[in-house]
Amino acid sequence: MALREGLVFRQLYESSSSTYTYLLADSESAEAVIIDPVLETVERDLMLVNQLGLTLKMAVNTHCHADHITGSGQLKRRVTGLQSAISRLSGASADLLLSEGDTIPFGRHVLTVRETPGHTDGCVTLVLGDQSLAFTGDTLLIRGCGRTDFQQGCAKRLYDSVHKKIFTLPDQCLVYPAHDYKGQTVSTVGEERRFNPRLTKNLEEFIDIMNNLNLQKPAKIDVAVPANLVCGLHEV
Numbered sequence: 001m002a003l004r005e006g007l008v009f010r011q012l013y014e015s016s017s018s019t020y021t022y023l024l025a026d027s028e029s030a031e032a033v034i035i036d037p038v039l040e041t042v043e044r045d046l047m048l049v050n051q052l053g054l055t056l057k058m059a060v061n062t063h064c065h066a067d068h069i070t071g072s073g074q075l076k077r078r079v080t081g082l083q084s085a086i087s088r089l090s091g092a093s094a095d096l097l098l099s100e101g102d103t104i105p106f107g108r109h110v111l112t113v114r115e116t117p118g119h120t121d122g123c124v125t126l127v128l129g130d131q132s133l134a135f136t137g138d139t140l141l142i143r144g145c146g147r148t149d150f151q152q153g154c155a156k157r158l159y160d161s162v163h164k165k166i167f168t169l170p171d172q173c174l175v176y177p178a179h180d181y182k183g184q185t186v187s188t189v190g191e192e193r194r195f196n197p198r199l200t201k202n203l204e205e206f207i208d209i210m211n212n213l214n215l216q217k218p219a220k221i222d223v224a225v226p227a228n229l230v231c232g233l234h235e236v
Helices: 039-051 072-078 155-166 189-195 203-210 221-228
Strands: 007-014 019-026 031-035 055-060 083-087 096-098 103-106 109-115 124-128 133-137 174-177
Touching: 007 039, 019 039, 019 103, 019 109, 019 174, 031 039, 031 103, 039 072, 055 072, 055 103, 072 083, 109 155, 155 203, 174 189
Parallel strands: 031 055, 055 083, 083 096, 133 174
Antiparallel strands: 007 019, 019 031, 103 109, 109 124, 124 133
């Protein structure tokens, strides 16, 4: 599926946490939004913004991350007028606290907020206005999903979020997650509805899978969560 006309789009990667950061901008006004920036790659991201001649207006986090510190706070210190955003249900501070149906405009384009809790209470999916792109955070990964064994996690809520808020998007809608650990970069709603090995199961089977993942605690959780509650800064 071709990207919407007039949309500047870049998918960026941070290797230590396997995090994707997304830069979107309107080609006419040069207004830009960055999704899930990472502290370690702030300089890289700012260089790209400057090279492309963009004006960064908003830094949005899809949830309060446990595996890395967001770059939102440092970006706010470096970019005049930049605002931060996160779900009002995350418990984190930001300039804009997002709720279901809120919109984030940039030039002729807009991102619409869909609340998709389950991995955390404050997870959101950001959908481009024409529903051609969805930024699903940790709620829906490529052939997987975020874990539900800590930080307000709930397997039933995640299952419901995916089926009611993401799988109801058009089949051809491109899915861009916050992480990938296998080198995959993009999927579609139709693909995930058909092939996702967890979310094609019924609810009871899904809950059993999620209760038996036996994953290690994220290495940076004790540092990342407190920092991310204050926009990636250790002081408010």
